[in-house]
Amino acid sequence: MATSLFFQSPTILLFLLHLTNQSHPYTSPNPSLITTTTTTTTTIIQLPRSSRPHLQPTFYVTNFNATGDGIHYDTPYIQAAVDACSAAGGGQVIFPPGTYLTATIHLKSGVVLVIEEGARVLGGTKLEDYPQEARKWYVVVAEDANDVGITGGGVIDGQGLEFVEKVDERKNVMVSWNRTGACYGDECRPRLVGFLGCRNVSVWNVTLTEPAYWCLHVVRCDNTSIHDVSIHGNFNTPNNDGIDIEDSNNTVITRCDIDTGDDAICPKTYTGPLYNLTVTNCWIRTKSSAIKLGSASWFNYKGLLFDNITIVNSHRGLGLQIRDGGNVSDVTFSNINISTRYYHPSWWGRAEPIYVTTCPRDSNSKAGSISNILFINITATSENGVFLSGSKGGVLRNLRFINMNFTYRRWTNYTGGLVDYRPGCQGLVNHSTAGIIMEHIDGLEVENMKMRWSDDRLRRWNNPLDFRPSTVNNINLLNFHSGTYKQ
Numbered sequence: 001m002a003t004s005l006f007f008q009s010p011t012i013l014l015f016l017l018h019l020t021n022q023s024h025p026y027t028s029p030n031p032s033l034i035t036t037t038t039t040t041t042t043t044i045i046q047l048p049r050s051s052r053p054h055l056q057p058t059f060y061v062t063n064f065n066a067t068g069d070g071i072h073y074d075t076p077y078i079q080a081a082v083d084a085c086s087a088a089g090g091g092q093v094i095f096p097p098g099t100y101l102t103a104t105i106h107l108k109s110g111v112v113l114v115i116e117e118g119a120r121v122l123g124g125t126k127l128e129d130y131p132q133e134a135r136k137w138y139v140v141v142a143e144d145a146n147d148v149g150i151t152g153g154g155v156i157d158g159q160g161l162e163f164v165e166k167v168d169e170r171k172n173v174m175v176s177w178n179r180t181g182a183c184y185g186d187e188c189r190p191r192l193v194g195f196l197g198c199r200n201v202s203v204w205n206v207t208l209t210e211p212a213y214w215c216l217h218v219v220r221c222d223n224t225s226i227h228d229v230s231i232h233g234n235f236n237t238p239n240n241d242g243i244d245i246e247d248s249n250n251t252v253i254t255r256c257d258i259d260t261g262d263d264a265i266c267p268k269t270y271t272g273p274l275y276n277l278t279v280t281n282c283w284i285r286t287k288s289s290a291i292k293l294g295s296a297s298w299f300n301y302k303g304l305l306f307d308n309i310t311i312v313n314s315h316r317g318l319g320l321q322i323r324d325g326g327n328v329s330d331v332t333f334s335n336i337n338i339s340t341r342y343y344h345p346s347w348w349g350r351a352e353p354i355y356v357t358t359c360p361r362d363s364n365s366k367a368g369s370i371s372n373i374l375f376i377n378i379t380a381t382s383e384n385g386v387f388l389s390g391s392k393g394g395v396l397r398n399l400r401f402i403n404m405n406f407t408y409r410r411w412t413n414y415t416g417g418l419v420d421y422r423p424g425c426q427g428l429v430n431h432s433t434a435g436i437i438m439e440h441i442d443g444l445e446v447e448n449m450k451m452r453w454s455d456d457r458l459r460r461w462n463n464p465l466d467f468r469p470s471t472v473n474n475i476n477l478l479n480f481h482s483g484t485y486k487q
């Protein structure tokens with residue numbers, strides 16, 4: 001049976017912390033076991049553990065006549081191997097070293113694609129390589145499948161550079177496939193890997209490279225494990241997201257490296273809520289947000305943990321960008337190292353290490369809420385300050401910052417002094433730089449916060465804390481330091 005082939009190893013236990021008002025010691029003894037005792041209510045995400053299966057039928061795509069020459073399309077042979085594997089009750093479909101040019105591959109229940117080291121699955125670059133419906137444009141897609149996975153140490157390559165119409169250091173201009181009317185605008189490009197409505201998904205030990213649009217997309221899934229995955233997008237390509245988790249429950253992401261242009265890890269809610277997401281031990285560089293909740297946020301988010309993450313030279317670090325009426329609660333960010341800097345303003349982000357907003361997208365949007373958010377053990381070096389901005393209908397409640405170490409320094413030539421409310425909302429607004437800008441907050445607790453300001457007379461730093469008492473209530477500062485330092 002497929003399940004017994006795929007998930008025969010012991011389970012990973014993840015103790016996901018739910019917030020309360022107390023903090024206690026924390027230990028992370030090994031990468032697969034995360035124990036958090038910060039809480040009165042500790043919850044556990046229990047996921048099947050992925051590992052290379054042992055006892056299963058194997059189906060070599062080469063035995064199904066795939067050439068792996070990188071010139072001829074291997075689509076029908078790869079698909080025949082997948083179909084045969086699924087019909088046999090599941091197993092592995094193996095890609096030995098070679099380059100497999102292909103149109104969309106439909107992954108089926110019970111099947112694990114094993115793309116071996118030296119093997120590369122190369123996505124086609126023509127509209128006819130992808131299904132009719134734009135929402136199914138992926139190089140590899142699984143729909144309503146159970147017990148599916150991708151591994152093997154090899155590469156899936158979307159040939160994203162072939163979709164660049166004009167190379168631009170600031171932001172590439174991309175091809176649009178909207179001519180069929182399937183979709184509109186420049187976001188009309190294929191994604192790389194998609195799991196739609198799946199259960200028990202594992203993606204591990206694989207490199208995902210050069211997506212034309214988003215890279216790894218998990219939609220309406222339950223029990224997804226993503227680990228030891230490297231994602232290399234293009235730093236100048238818009239919408240080159242890393243991992244988009246949408247309307248899905250019980251997702252664990254660990255030991256991933258993401259270097260890309262757009263949002264690196266991006267939980268979204270379009271058609272349903274998102275519960276229980278744990279992201280640990282990752283390294284991220286992006287020209288947009290490293291972590292971003294939203295901006296699609298029609299439904300609720302609950303029970304998210306981001307721990308031990310390194311964010312380098314990104315445009316924004318930790319972002320909660322709630323625009324559409326969803327409510328976010330019980331989210332922890334712990335042990336995170338951040339450096340953020342300015343890039344071209346056509347990219348959302350203004351070098352904020354932390355960015356939290358509920359400003360509704362437009363006048364028709366409801367305001368969502370953000371509550372019970374803990375930031376603990378965060379070190380950041382950034383060109384701009386923290387931005388915390390609720391809205392009249394969506395006050396930020398119970399935000400806690402513990403052990404924060406902020407260094408503010410300028411090292412690029414981009415102009416500062418702008419607050420970025422995009423998308424929608426108020427857009428870009430002039431506002432002097434501050435350590436933390438606060439708007440529409442009820443309940444903010446700070447314990448051990450250090451702000452260090454580079455001693456650079458030319459840079460016009462402003463207030464450490466910037467708020468109007470009329471919209472901000474119940475602030476509690478314990479052990480707060482702010483001062484300049486010599487660069």
Ligand SMILES: *[C@@H]1O[C@H](CO)[C@@H](O)[C@H](O)[C@H]1NC(C)=O
Nearest residue numbers: 025026027334335376377403
């Ligand atoms: C925060 O850091 C301190 C000091 O390194 C450590 O003792 C504590 O366990 C950390 N807390 C969390 C929640 O990781």
Ligand SMILES: *[C@@H]1O[C@H](CO)[C@@H](O)[C@H](O)[C@H]1NC(C)=O
Nearest residue numbers: 043044045046249250275276
């Ligand atoms: C979230 O995780 C907790 C703890 O494992 C579990 O009790 C709960 O059912 C999960 N929620 C969903 C929607 O699966």
Ligand SMILES: *[C@@H]1O[C@H](CO)[C@@H](O)[C@H](O)[C@H]1NC(C)=O
Nearest residue numbers: 011046047048199200222223
């Ligand atoms: C998710 O995994 C857990 C642990 O293996 C299992 O008990 C549960 O049935 C799975 N949920 C689904 C929807 O497959």
Ligand SMILES: *[C@@H]1O[C@H](CO)[C@@H](O)[C@H](O)[C@H]1NC(C)=O
Nearest residue numbers: 063064065066076077080081
């Ligand atoms: C592979 O090609 C051989 C020789 O043309 C043919 O006999 C065989 O049926 C093909 N196998 C598949 C799975 O298409």
Ligand SMILES: *[C@@H]1O[C@H](CO)[C@@H](O)[C@H](O)[C@H]1NC(C)=O
Nearest residue numbers: 116117152153154205206228
């Ligand atoms: C990844 O797969 C390769 C090839 O099978 C293997 O040698 C390597 O040990 C795997 N790495 C991990 C972290 O599983």
Ligand SMILES: *[C@@H]1O[C@H](CO)[C@@H](O)[C@H](O)[C@H]1NC(C)=O
Nearest residue numbers: 176178179181183184185186
């Ligand atoms: C394709 O998108 C572009 C950019 O948004 C737009 O100008 C054009 O009208 C669209 N064309 C079609 C056929 O949708």
Ligand SMILES: *[C@@H]1O[C@H](CO)[C@@H](O)[C@H](O)[C@H]1NC(C)=O
Nearest residue numbers: 003007048146147199200223
């Ligand atoms: C997911 O895997 C778990 C553990 O092997 C199994 O109990 C559960 O039935 C699977 N879910 C589905 C929908 O296959």
Ligand SMILES: *[C@@H]1O[C@H](CO)[C@@H](O)[C@H](O)[C@H]1NC(C)=O
Nearest residue numbers: 220221222247248249272275
């Ligand atoms: C996630 O859990 C919520 C709450 O139980 C449920 O409403 C939703 O349908 C679940 N989503 C999926 C994809 O299973």
Ligand SMILES: *[C@@H]1O[C@H](CO)[C@@H](O)[C@H](O)[C@H]1NC(C)=O
Nearest residue numbers: 028030031281282283308310
């Ligand atoms: C933190 O993540 C890095 C990988 O980014 C890993 O090398 C390190 O061991 C992790 N630390 C802990 C305490 O798990």
Ligand SMILES: *[C@@H]1O[C@H](CO)[C@@H](O)[C@H](O)[C@H]1NC(C)=O
Nearest residue numbers: 298299300325326327368369
């Ligand atoms: C968010 O919370 C508000 C207030 O409790 C509620 O009216 C609204 O329906 C919630 N939004 C969602 C998407 O559940």
Ligand SMILES: *[C@@H]1O[C@H](CO)[C@@H](O)[C@H](O)[C@H]1NC(C)=O
Nearest residue numbers: 379380381405406407450452
């Ligand atoms: C704060 O961060 C700076 C710069 O990264 C570092 O030199 C300093 O040791 C940190 N201080 C603490 C208390 O962690």
Ligand SMILES: *[C@@H]1O[C@H](CO)[C@@H](O)[C@H](O)[C@H]1NC(C)=O
Nearest residue numbers: 341342410411412413414415
């Ligand atoms: C900033 O501008 C100065 C003067 O024009 C130039 O020398 C320097 O290289 C620029 N720095 C960066 C990081 O672009």
